[in-house]
Amino acid sequence: MTEPVVHPTAIVAEGATLGRGVRIGPYSMVGKNVVLGDNVELVSHAVIDGNTTIGAGSRIFPFASIGHEPQDLKYHGENSRLEIGERCTIREAVTINPGTEGGGMLTKVGNDCLIMANAHVAHDAIIGNNVVMANYVGIAGHVHVGDNVIFGGTCVIHQFTRIGSHAFIGAQSMVDGDVIPYGMAVGNRAVLTGLNLVGLKRRKFDREAIHRLRAAYRQIFASEGTLRERVEDAAALFKDDALVQDVVQFIADGGDRPILLPKNGHESDR
Structure with a gap:
């Protein structure tokens, strides 16, 4: 027809x-x-x-x-x-x-x-x-949303917020800060609760690449130094890793909203 x-x-x-x-x-x-x-x-x-x-x-x-x-x-x-x-x-x-x-x-x-x-x-x-x-x-x-993002039911995203590619936003969350690529955010107000490991595995990301991303996540959201310093260190340490560089560039680009952080500023990923 x-x-x-x-x-x-x-x-x-x-x-x-x-x-x-x-x-x-x-x-x-x-x-x-x-x-x-x-x-x-x-x-x-x-x-x-x-x-x-x-x-x-x-x-x-x-x-x-x-x-x-x-x-x-x-x-x-x-x-x-x-x-x-x-x-x-x-x-x-x-x-x-x-x-x-x-x-x-x-x-x-x-x-x-x-x-x-x-x-x-x-x-x-x-x-x-x-x-x-x-x-x-x-x-x-x-709001700017990257590729392959999943939003759970009844969640709300604040104006001018950026949601990075492959992120996961849990149900009933109110997100008022930028969510890094591959990140997972949950809560009201939402906090970064780790990496979207389930999504990465389902999309068949390389296992070693996921391990490097987890290591970079821990470094970026550690308790020592400033966020800028930790991001710069991760950028240098993982300079050849595409996933880590996605996160580093996202944070470096900045936006109108602050970067969403773990609850205590340095939680390990789940």
Whole structure:
């Protein structure tokens, strides 16, 4: 099947672009500036509006609200955008808002993401590939999330926070600081509780690389010296290790939020 199939009860505005094999289910609405890639499916009752692009093969379930104006009092109708990648699954009642002038004018979700029911992605958030958000996750404005991050249910991420690639955020956590790549954060307010070893093993990271990452973690979050000194020492000691350098660079780059630390500043990883 190549021609789009639109249910008689659905409303597709003139100007919308529908790719090959698009299916638009009952009572769905598609705005005039929306682009649906090949084989996108709106199961039913989904509403897509604004300058929104949905990548090929993505599926959007009932009562999702995608591309409507941001929940930001500083938004004044600027022509901002929302981009959602290929093969994403967006479940019931998810809300995703476009960007704002104050944040780069773009909200972006990568490829192969699973966003479960009632989750929210706010304006100017940048979400990587293969990200999983469980039910009721709240991603605030200007948050940056790396690839392969998993969020447990009902957790909330503070605005301007960075979540490094391959991190794990435990259920019911409130995260108000940057989480290092490969890290694991849990709690309200969340603390760094170690490395996401389960995720690393499931993704078949090299065993020796994991051992080196654990050693670097212990060094970076030890009790002696300052964090900057410990990061510099780890960078030199593990200069040829890609995983450690990911962590070192993430910390060095800095952001608007502080780096999330272990509870006592130097807990060992689990």
